[in-house]
Amino acid sequence: MKLNELDIVQAAEGLKKGEFSSVDLTQVCLEVIKKLNPEINAFITITEDLALNQAKESDARRKMGNSRGILDGIPVAIKDNIAVKDYPTTAASKILENYITVEDAFVIKKLKEAGAVILGKTNLDEFACGGSTETSYFETTKNPIDHSRVPGGSSGGSAAAVAADMCIYAIGSDTGGSIRQPASYCGIVGLKPTYGAVSRNGLFAMASSLDQIGPLTKTVEDAFIVLKELAKYDEKDSTSNKKGEETIQKIVDLKGVKGLKVGILKQGKVANVQAGIKNDLEKAVQKLKAAGAQVTELNLPILDYALAVYYILMPVEVSSNLGRYDGIKYGYSVALLRDATEGQASSKETVARNLEEVYFKTRAEGFGDEVKRRIMLGAYASSAGYFDQYYLKAQKVRAIIKKEIDDAFKKFDCLLLPTTPTTAFKISEKTKDPIMMYLEDIFTVPANIAGIPGISVPFGKEGNLPFGIQVLGPEFGEEKLLNVAKALEEADG
Ligand code: GLN
Numbered sequence: 387m388k389l390n391e392l393d394i395v396q397a398a399e400g401l402k403k404g405e406f407s408s409v410d411l412t413q414v415c416l417e418v419i420k421k422l423n424p425e426i427n428a429f430i431t432i433t434e435d436l437a438l439n440q441a442k443e444s445d446a447r448r449k450m451g452n453s454r455g456i457l458d459g460i461p462v463a464i465k466d467n468i469a470v471k472d473y474p475t476t477a478a479s480k481i482l483e484n485y486i487t488v489e490d491a492f493v494i495k496k497l498k499e500a501g502a503v504i505l506g507k508t509n510l511d512e513f514a515c516g517g518s519t520e521t522s523y524f525e526t527t528k529n530p531i532d533h534s535r536v537p538g539g540s541s542g543g544s545a546a547a548v549a550a551d552m553c554i555y556a557i558g559s560d561t562g563g564s565i566r567q568p569a570s571y572c573g574i575v576g577l578k579p580t581y582g583a584v585s586r587n588g589l590f591a592m593a594s595s596l597d598q599i600g601p602l603t604k605t606v607e608d609a610f611i612v613l614k615e616l617a618k619y620d621e622k623d624s625t626s627n628k629k630g631e632e633t634i635q636k637i638v639d640l641k642g643v644k645g646l647k648v649g650i651l652k653q654g655k656v657a658n659v660q661a662g663i664k665n666d667l668e669k670a671v672q673k674l675k676a677a678g679a680q681v682t683e684l685n686l687p688i689l690d691y692a693l694a695v696y697y698i699l700m701p702v703e704v705s706s707n708l709g710r711y712d713g714i715k716y717g718y719s720v721a722l723l724r725d726a727t728e729g730q731a732s733s734k735e736t737v738a739r740n741l742e743e744v745y746f747k748t749r750a751e752g753f754g755d756e757v758k759r760r761i762m763l764g765a766y767a768s769s770a771g772y773f774d775q776y777y778l779k780a781q782k783v784r785a786i787i788k789k790e791i792d793d794a795f796k797k798f799d800c801l802l803l804p805t806t807p808t809t810a811f812k813i814s815e816k817t818k819d820p821i822m823m824y825l826e827d828i829f830t831v832p833a834n835i836a837g838i839p840g841i842s843v844p845f846g847k848e849g850n851l852p853f854g855i856q857v858l859g860p861e862f863g864e865e866k867l868l869n870v871a872k873a874l875e876e877a878d879g
Contacts, residue, residue: 389414390551393604394611397554398456401448408448408459411554412441412503415461419505419552427527428537428546430466431474432506437461440503447501456611458501463547463556466507467514468599469588470494477590478522479512481711481718481752491588492620493557493599500615505553508543512754513708514564514592516540517826520817521756528813529571531850535810538568544602545572555612556602561592562696563805563830565600566842566856570805573844573852575871576602577609580862581837583630584613585620593703594625596696596834606843606872610640613864633862643677643873646866649684649798653829659807663853666846667804670855673877674802674870684798688790689832691783696831697824698767698780705764708757713748720747759820784835791836795860800870802857803829805842809851829856839864843874 389411392400400406416434423429444459453459464470467477469491476482490498497504511521519527519542527542529535530550537546541558545568548556558565560578569576577600584599591597601612617634620626654667671681713719722744723737738744753761767776794801806826816823833840838861842854855874859867 390418394608397460401459408441408444412437412461415553422550426546428508428543429506430509430524433473433504437503437505444501454501460554461503461505463505463508463553465510465541465544465558467590477513478510480523485717492585493616496615508547511540512757514540515756515760517823529810536813538571540564542568545569548574548602558602559599561596562834563827566805566830569602569842570854571810575606575609577841580839582625582627584616585623585626587620587623591707593700606875610868629862634864637865640869640872643679643869646679646799648679648681648800650802652685653689654803662848663804677873688787692832692835693828695780695783698776701760701764702768702777705761713744718752788836799866800857800859805854805856809848809853833858839867841871843871
């Protein structure tokens with residue numbers, strides 16, 4: 387096995403035994419990135435100097451007997467909407483093309499404290515708005531398994547980087563499925579923690595009431611290891627919840643599913659789910675039963691409203707959060723025309739005659755079509771006259787969905803659904819029809835709406851294309867969820 391193909395547990399073992407150094411491991415990953423990235427386009431920025439310095443420091447610590455634990459010296463890729471100090475964070479938008487980050491995100495601080503080696507920043511849909519990475523200003527990422535297909539999104543670069551063994555693991559963000567869906571399309575593990583378990587400080591906000599950071603890994607065990615590092619209370623994020631740290635730090639190991647009650651959601655069996663996925667969901671049920679879980683079917687009709695609720699609430703929050711990119715505070719700016727001489731020196735398109743035009747032109751030129759679509763939808767749904775009809779109504783339905791899901795967890799330890807209705811689709815297949823694109827999120831958005839954890843575990847294949855099965859757990863029920871996920875992983879194949 388080549389060094390870049392190792393998972394976290396294997397890489398940590400090799401480092402501990404002195405079979406190779408962190409610099410060796412990092413160099414191999416960087417070589418693979420340089421070889422594959424021109425085709426796959428998983429990375430927007432490669433932070434080679436940072437990675438090699440961190441690797442050297444890690445090796446020096448290890449030599450002195452001061453290793454910081456399992457993640458020390460292990461290379462990671464970071465989604466480019468998460469702040470890494472002194473390097474660009476673009477959110478895959480022209481509006482932040484030349485923006486250099488001034489501070490580390492909370493999760494980056496934690497990873498650095500753990501000795502992580504940061505290889506670079508990965509591609510995504512612009513401001514995480516999408517499910518294919520096709521809305522990135524920096525061009526689409528290709529699925530490493532089939533280059534004519536999307537890797538999913540919005541954390542498509544992170545998923546592709548892990549699947550192509552360009553890194554050992556990656557970090558992504560999930561607002562409506564952006565960790566789980568690309569994990570499913572690329573055949574890896576993706577975990578969205580409970581809302582509030584991981585700090586959002588330093589994550590460039592998409593929809594703040596739904597956003598959550600989490601790991602994309604090669605195994606369930608690795609997802610557990612990274613989650614433990616990330617799930618720490620942060621007083622600087624008002625939605626950071628101490629319960630996350632308390633419950634997650636208590637998990638010692640994954641003990642299996644004996645006696646756990648798993649509910650299989652009827653939605654996973656409806657007509658528009660690809661046949662192979664439906665069949666394998668059935669297989670998953672049998673395997674979980676064989677491993678000692680009690681599995682029964684469950685009907686939660688309210689979930690049929692989740693996608694509609696998401697596509698009202700999310701754009702409203704997007705339109706509010708993206709208001710800060712106005713050409714004044716940071717990022718791309720259309721300059722203000724001050725006098726005639728300056729005006730002659732600049733091209734007409736990039737100057738504005740007054741402040742309003744600075745805002746207007748900066749945003750018109752700086753944002754892509756999908757982001758603009760969401761800003762417009764969100765502004766509409768929250769405007770006077772429509773607020774009650776759309777935003778308020780969606781909030782009410784969100785509360786009902788949350789209550790019914792929480793009630794279901796009084797009877798079940800975990801719920802099971804496919805991660806996506808299909809396997810990875812062709813590049814350009816859905817770009818002309820946003821609704822078709824949005825429908826891919828049908829099984830992932832309920833977890834964000836209810837704030838519960840969800841994980842996608844690779845389970846089967848249709849042809850050569852992998853897909854995942856999704857396990858949902860109760861709020862702060864990551865332990866149960868990881869146990870069921872592990873059982874599914876062991877049953878795979
Ligand atoms: N595909 C979903 C969307 O386009 C999810 C995005 C996300 O989780 N960031 O909104």
